[in-house]
Amino acid sequence: MVLQVSESDEAVSAASVRAIMLHDYLHFFGVTLFYYDHAITIGQEVNYLWKRTKRSSSYLFFANRYIPFFANMAITILTLMDLTPEG
Incomplete structure (x- = not known):
């Protein structure tokens, strides 16, 4: 079975990648x-x-200061890790 990728699928994929990158940049700005x-x-x-x-x-x-501090640290580390099976 051959999968065909249309131009609209590629456009959606490119838009998704841009949205993910924007999310990551804004996340790192907030954490910084x-x-x-x-x-x-x-x-x-x-x-x-x-x-x-x-x-x-x-x-x-x-509690209000340090629970978010360590939670954000864990979230940032997990964001930086490559969690794909190919690794």
């Missing part, structure tokens, strides 16, 4: 901005939260 924010505010975080008595609000802040 996210980690940049962490980098420039770590000093304030240490001064205002780590050196003081811990309260429930401190733990909520840490």
Whole structure:
């Protein structure tokens, strides 16, 4: 059986590739901005939260700040990996 690829199929494939690339670029832009924010505010975080008595609000802040931090790290690593069977 011979598969025939029409020009419209190729156009759809090219559009899909462009959409995926745009998604990846925007994802990496967002992640870069996210980690940049962490980098420039770590000093304030240490001064205002780590050196003081811990309260429930401190733990909520840490959860809100570091769960997304590590989740984004895992998602970014998985995005960079080639997960195809050909590998």
